[in-house]
Amino acid sequence: MTDDLLTHVDDVLPWHVNLYEDLHRNPELSFQETRTSGLVADRLRNLGYTVHTGIGGTGLVGVLVNGPGSVVLARADMDGLPVREESGLPYASTTTATDPQGRQVPVMHACGHDMHISCLLATAQLLAEHRADWSGTFIALFQPAEELVAGAQAMVDDGLADLIPKPDVALGQHVMGLPYDTVASRPGAALSASDSIKVTVHGRGTHGSMPHLGIDPILLGSAIVLRLNAIVSRELAPGHFGVVTVGSFQSGTKSNIIPGSAELLLNLRSYNRETRSLLRAAVERVVRAECDASGCSAPPEFDDYQSAPLTQNSPEVHNKVFAAFANRFGDKAVLMEPSTGSEDFSDIPNALGVPYLFWIWGGFDPDTYRTAEADGTLSTTIPGNHASTFAPVMEPTMRTGIEAMTTAVMSYLAKDANNA
Ligand SMILES: [Zn+2]
Numbered sequence: 001m002t003d004d005l006l007t008h009v010d011d012v013l014p015w016h017v018n019l020y021e022d023l024h025r026n027p028e029l030s031f032q033e034t035r036t037s038g039l040v041a042d043r044l045r046n047l048g049y050t051v052h053t054g055i056g057g058t059g060l061v062g063v064l065v066n067g068p069g070s071v072v073l074a075r076a077d078m079d080g081l082p083v084r085e086e087s088g089l090p091y092a093s094t095t096t097a098t099d100p101q102g103r104q105v106p107v108m109h110a111c112g113h114d115m116h117i118s119c120l121l122a123t124a125q126l127l128a129e130h131r132a133d134w135s136g137t138f139i140a141l142f143q144p145a146e147e148l149v150a151g152a153q154a155m156v157d158d159g160l161a162d163l164i165p166k167p168d169v170a171l172g173q174h175v176m177g178l179p180y181d182t183v184a185s186r187p188g189a190a191l192s193a194s195d196s197i198k199v200t201v202h203g204r205g206t207h208g209s210m211p212h213l214g215i216d217p218i219l220l221g222s223a224i225v226l227r228l229n230a231i232v233s234r235e236l237a238p239g240h241f242g243v244v245t246v247g248s249f250q251s252g253t254k255s256n257i258i259p260g261s262a263e264l265l266l267n268l269r270s271y272n273r274e275t276r277s278l279l280r281a282a283v284e285r286v287v288r289a290e291c292d293a294s295g296c297s298a299p300p301e302f303d304d305y306q307s308a309p310l311t312q313n314s315p316e317v318h319n320k321v322f323a324a325f326a327n328r329f330g331d332k333a334v335l336m337e338p339s340t341g342s343e344d345f346s347d348i349p350n351a352l353g354v355p356y357l358f359w360i361w362g363g364f365d366p367d368t369y370r371t372a373e374a375d376g377t378l379s380t381t382i383p384g385n386h387a388s389t390f391a392p393v394m395e396p397t398m399r400t401g402i403e404a405m406t407t408a409v410m411s412y413l414a415k416d417a418n419n420a
C-alpha cells in the first residue's frame with residue numbers, strides 16, 4: 001500500500017518546489033513566522049485538514065481523521081536564521097527583519113527548515129488525496145522557533161495536548177550538509193542534549209598597579225576556564241561522550257584597571273541524563289571552588305539560560321521505520337552516527353508521552369563541492385547547516401524528503417500496517 005501512495009510523488013512535486021522557492025526567498029526569524037504559518041494553514045485547509053493556528057505564537061497543526069487506526073504526528077520547524085545568504089541561488093533571500101534586540105538583520109533559511117515544511121506538506125497532500133490507501137489519523141505539526149530551542153515547548157505550554165488526539169508515535173526529519181544519497185536513522189541517542197549557562201564571578205575592582213587591593217576576576221576566570229577543561233578529560237569515563245565549551249569570557253575595559261567581575265558563557269553537550277548531571281554538577285563545583293580559592297567578595301551566580309533536550313529515538317520506532325526505509329531506499333538507508341547537534345523536537349513527544357523517531361537526510365551533490373588539493377587528491381567541503389552557502393539541491397533532495405516522511409508515516413498508517 002505504501003508504494004501506491006509514493007507513485008504519486010511526481011504529481012505533487014512541482015507545487016512543492018514552487019512553495020519551497022517562495023519560502024526560501026521569504027524566510028522569517030524565530031517566533032516571527034507569520035507569513036509562513038499563514039501559507040501552511042491555507043494549504044492544509046484546502047486539503048481538508050482541521051487546522052488550529054496560533055499555538056505557542058505562530059505554531060499550527062492540521063489534523064486529518066480517516067477511519068480507525070494509529071494516530072501519527074509528524075513535525076516540521078519553520079524558522080530561518082539571521083544569516084546573510086551567499087548561496088548564489090536564483091531564489092536566494094535578500095530579506096531583512098528586526099531581531100529581538102531591535103537590530104535590522106539579514107534572514108536566510110540556512111538550516112533547511114523550508115525543506116522540512118515543503119516535504120511535510122507534500123506528505124499531508126498525498127495522504128489527503130489518497131485516503132483509500134490508509135486508515136487512521138494524521139497530525140501535521142509546524143512549530144516556530146526551533147533555532148531558539150523554544151518553539152516546541154511554547155506549543156506544549158499553549159495547550160497542544162488539548163487540541164489534538166493523543167498520537168501513538170511522533171516523527172521528525174532534518175536535511176543536513178551531507179551527500180544526497182543518504183537517509184540516516186539510529187536507535188537511542190541521536191542528537192545531544194545542550195545546556196547553556198551564564199556564570200558571573202565577583203572579584204573586587206582596583207587600580208591595575210595595586211593588585212593587592214583587589215580580587216582579580218580575570219585571573220579567577222582564567223583558572224576556571226582551565227579547570228573546566230579538565231572535567232571531560234579527568235571526570236568523565238573514557239569512551240563516554242561529553243563536551244564542555246567556554247564560548248565567551250568577558251571582563252574589564254582598560255589595561256590599568258582590574259575589573260570587579262567577569263562573565264563566562266558555557267555550553268555543555270551530553271547523550272544521557274547521568275553525563276548531563278555529572279557535567280552540570282562539576283561546573284558548579286569547579287566555579288565555586290575557584291571563587292573560594294580567590295577569596296571572592298560574593299558567591300558566583302549561575303543562570304541556566306538555554307537548554308535543548310536529548311533526542312533519544314525509540315528503538316521500536318526506529319526498527320519499524322528503518323526497515324521501511326531500507327525497503328524504499330536500499331543501501332541509501334544507513335545507520336546514523338550520533339550527532340553533537342541539538343533539537344527541541346523531542347519536547348513535543350516527551351510532553352505527550354509518546355515514542356518518537358528523528359532522522360536526517362543529505363541534501364548536497366558532493367561533486368559540486370569537490371576540490372583538487374595540491375597533492376592531486378580530491379576533498380569534499382559541503383557547507384554545514386547554518387552556513388551562508390547552505391543550499392540543498394532541489395533534485396533529489398525534496399523527492400527524498402517527501403519519500404522518507406511519507407514512508408515513515410505509512411509504516412504506521414498503511415492499511416496493512418495497522419494490524420502489525
Ligand atoms: Zn539550525
Ligand SMILES: [Zn+2]
Nearest residue numbers: 111113146174
Ligand atoms: Zn535546523
